[in-house]
Amino acid sequence: MADVDVLRVLASVAFLFFVPGYFLWKALVPRPKDVSDELPEIYTAAFSMALSVGVVILTGIALGMLPPDPATGKGYLQLQYWLAALLTLSAVFAGVAWYRGAFPRLGRFSKGLERRPSPPPDGTGVADDPKRYWREQDLLTRRREIRAQLKKADRSAHAGSKEKGYYQKRRAELTQELVEIDNELSKLRSERDLAVEKAEEEALKAEARRRERRDTLLRFLRIKRADPAGGGEKGK
Secondary structure (H helix, E strand, O other): OHHHHHHHHHHHHHHHHOHHHHHHHHHHOOOHHHOOOOOHHHHHHHHHHHHHHHHHHHHHHHHHHOOOOOOOOOOOOOHHHHHHHHHHHHHHHHHHHHHOOOOHHHHHOOHHHOOOOOOOOOOOOOOOOHHHHHHHHHHHHHHHHHHHHHHHHHHHHHOOHHHHHHHHHHHHHHHHHHHHHHHHHHHHHHHHHHHHHHHHHHHHHHHHHHHHHHHHHHHHHHHHHHHHHHHHHHHO
């Protein structure tokens, strides 16, 4: 019985001081690396606890401002209403976070649940293609996994003759897959570079058209100004 009470207390503390803030943080920042490239999990944990405290306090204030229930004469600042409100808010935050792509790993369980956040800016002012960006990220992840497996195969080369043959065969398969990944990455990067060049050319053309319209308007205004003066001199 004591163990059950301890678990209940721990679950309550985790829910009050982590869960609402975690889903709110994910809804606000679906890409944790937008905050920090190093150890984004620490920032996620810290902001989740801070936001949870804020959500709990604001929920209590909102419940305390409601008028009492006319049937019971009691207010809504009670545990059951508090938990219901926090559960509702957590569900809303989780739905927004999923919609913004904060949980891409859900796609492993069902394709219908797969959503990815928008790619970060590429530094050129041109939005990258999300499909191309995330395909490139998946390939880079797989590339790191293959390189780790290749190192393991190299370390196992001193094993017995039978195992050595297996690792040599496995190393050849991994090397071939690595070459295919590098080729696809090169293709994706070439497509991205072409898209950036095309966007820059379109921007230059748009700027040239804008300048041409401006020059045409200025010439027209100069002519309109010169006409009354010329007409006055002719009249004299």
